[in-house]
Amino acid sequence: MDRNTLFDSEHSVEFSGTEKVNNLPGQAIWQKVRETLATVLNATDYDRWIEDLRLIAEVDGEMVIAARDPLAYDRVVAEHKRLIQRTWRDHDPARRGIRLECWRNARAEVRDLVSDPWAEAAPAPQPERAAATGDDGGKTTTATGASGAPNMTFETLVTGQSNEIAVQLAQRIAAGQTVGTLTTLIYGRQGTGKTHILLALKNKVEAQEPDRVVVYLTAEEFMSAYHDGVKVKDTSGLKKRLRSATLLLIDDLHRIAGKPGTETELYQNIREVTGNGGLVVLAGDEAPGDVTGFGPRMRAELKGSIAVEVGLPDADMRREILVRLAAHIEAGHPDFVLTDEMIARINAGIRGPGRELTGAIWSLYTEAGFGDRAPTMEMLDRVIRRHQGEVKVPTIELVKRATMKVFGISKSDLESPCKARAVVYPRQVAMYVCREKTGKSLPQIGHSFGKRDHTTILYAHRKVSKNIATDPELAGDIARVTEAIFELQAAGAN
Numbered sequence: 001m002d003r004n005t006l007f008d009s010e011h012s013v014e015f016s017g018t019e020k021v022n023n024l025p026g027q028a029i030w031q032k033v034r035e036t037l038a039t040v041l042n043a044t045d046y047d048r049w050i051e052d053l054r055l056i057a058e059v060d061g062e063m064v065i066a067a068r069d070p071l072a073y074d075r076v077v078a079e080h081k082r083l084i085q086r087t088w089r090d091h092d093p094a095r096r097g098i099r100l101e102c103w104r105n106a107r108a109e110v111r112d113l114v115s116d117p118w119a120e121a122a123p124a125p126q127p128e129r130a131a132a133t134g135d136d137g138g139k140t141t142t143a144t145g146a147s148g149a150p151n152m153t154f155e156t157l158v159t160g161q162s163n164e165i166a167v168q169l170a171q172r173i174a175a176g177q178t179v180g181t182l183t184t185l186i187y188g189r190q191g192t193g194k195t196h197i198l199l200a201l202k203n204k205v206e207a208q209e210p211d212r213v214v215v216y217l218t219a220e221e222f223m224s225a226y227h228d229g230v231k232v233k234d235t236s237g238l239k240k241r242l243r244s245a246t247l248l249l250i251d252d253l254h255r256i257a258g259k260p261g262t263e264t265e266l267y268q269n270i271r272e273v274t275g276n277g278g279l280v281v282l283a284g285d286e287a288p289g290d291v292t293g294f295g296p297r298m299r300a301e302l303k304g305s306i307a308v309e310v311g312l313p314d315a316d317m318r319r320e321i322l323v324r325l326a327a328h329i330e331a332g333h334p335d336f337v338l339t340d341e342m343i344a345r346i347n348a349g350i351r352g353p354g355r356e357l358t359g360a361i362w363s364l365y366t367e368a369g370f371g372d373r374a375p376t377m378e379m380l381d382r383v384i385r386r387h388q389g390e391v392k393v394p395t396i397e398l399v400k401r402a403t404m405k406v407f408g409i410s411k412s413d414l415e416s417p418c419k420a421r422a423v424v425y426p427r428q429v430a431m432y433v434c435r436e437k438t439g440k441s442l443p444q445i446g447h448s449f450g451k452r453d454h455t456t457i458l459y460a461h462r463k464v465s466k467n468i469a470t471d472p473e474l475a476g477d478i479a480r481v482t483e484a485i486f487e488l489q490a491a492g493a494n
Contacts, residue, residue, distance in 0.1 A: 026058060029091050034051070036091070039366075039370060040087075040366055041083075042355075043152065049075050049076050049079075050084075052118075054066050056110065059113075062098065063098050065101070067102055068103055069104050073100065073105075081098075149325075151203065153203050157197065158354070160313060161314055162313055163193055163311070166308045171201075173281065179306060183279075187287050187307060192311065198249045202214050215242055217242075218250075218252050219255040220252065238269075245273055248279070249280075249283075267301060270301065288303040318357060321354050321358065329365055333370075337375075341377075351489060367379040394438055395494060398489070400430060402433075403433070409422070413426075414450075431445060431456075431460040431461060435461045437482075442454035442457045
């Protein structure tokens with residue numbers, strides 16, 4: 001059966017146990033949904049998880065969408081299901097629901113509807129890619145992926161203190177320069193740009209030296225390919241692919257932790273690549289000394305590698321990330337203009353890593369009619385509430401920790417009777433921020449600062465309030481303490 005006829009407006013098809021399918025052009029709607037998702041999601045997520053989904057049929061008033069295998073199904077359900085459902089309702093006049101199925105494990109009644117959707121379906125047209133005017137005045141294709149987001153290259157990567165060593169290392173590898181070891185680990189929190197660095201390295205090498213064999217896999221993709229090979233008792237295809245690499249890139253290494261069979265296979269392939277003179281670059285969440293769930297051989301491999309950290313972007317990097325993405329979207333949608341006030345509001349309201357900043361921009365783009373309307377502060381506030389939830393009120397202890405981080409003093413200094421300016425000044429800043437941010441009473445704050453009287457807190461608050469407007473250094477220090485509070489909250493501190 002041709003599954004396209006299941007959605008043809010001139011046809012209706014009856015299934016056992018279901019109502020008659022009525023005739024809205026489902027495939028046309030699905031294509032519109034895919035085009036919208038391509039503008040909302042980053043290029044990596046769209047290409048890896050959404051592009052391969054297939055619309056199967058309408059059953060009991062629900063549209064059945066299939067993922068090819070359990071790995072893809074689990075990822076789509078966990079991270080993209082609600083977005084797909086919401087986007088479908090936006091495009092479907094009948095506002096039908098969505099049901100996701102894993103094709104490999106699908107029930108018989110689903111498999112009976114159509115044959116293999118990937119074998120019979122013609123390739124769907126790709127979403128249009130943005131274009132920009134080149135220096136010669138003609139139309140040139142911008143560095144834009146299928147999602148509408150900029151491609152992950154070194155040119156589109158915002159570089160600063162938190163990632164510059166990792167970027168320099170990747171650029172040296174791309175240029176064929178020696179870096180000291182054949183294995184490199186780039187580690188850091190999720191969303192800090194490790195994948196961007198790996199893909200920038202891949203794209204640079206492939207563009208400059210097509211003879212170098214670059215293989216990029218996420219740990220999940222490696223795991224899925226390995227398990228598929230085990231099921232048929234033949235992993236030679238995976239081995240051949242990986243061991244042919246002169247540059248092997250493995251992303252999300254931490255996802256293999258606790259899976260000894262998969263870990264052993266990966267370790268052996270890493271050793272084969274490096275044994276043949278190739279380079280291996282890994283990306284994971286933890287430093288070599290902090291990783292858990294790996295066996296002694298893999299831990300030794302990681303500890304013997306170059307390890308560089310990618311941290312959270314600083315204030316300047318965060319602003320540059322926002323400005324660049326807003327300008328990229330504006331190039332294709334002239335009405336999508338973000339003012340400096342909006343940029344500052346996002347920067348202050350979204351406290352997570354770079355990925356969360358870009359997610360907020362794309363959500364605002366969607367809120368503004370996919371760039372067809374000018375964004376407003378009201379739209380922006382809705383987006384920030386949606387992404388961040390209710391603003392967390394910091395505790396007094398968290399304010400102290402942030403002050404200690406900014407001024408390099410100890411907790412005992414803050415709570416001591418010391419009168420030295422190097423201690424009194426940050427202590428008064430901390431007392432002021434506690435009064436402004438925590439909602440605690442003067443006696444409660446005083447008790448936390450060495451059992452001081454509430455009048456001491458009141459004096460500090462009045463003094464700082466009086467001088468903050470005329471003392472830029474004081475205002476800057478308070479801003480830095482506030483920023484440190486947000487960073488600690490983003491890292492899960494209370």
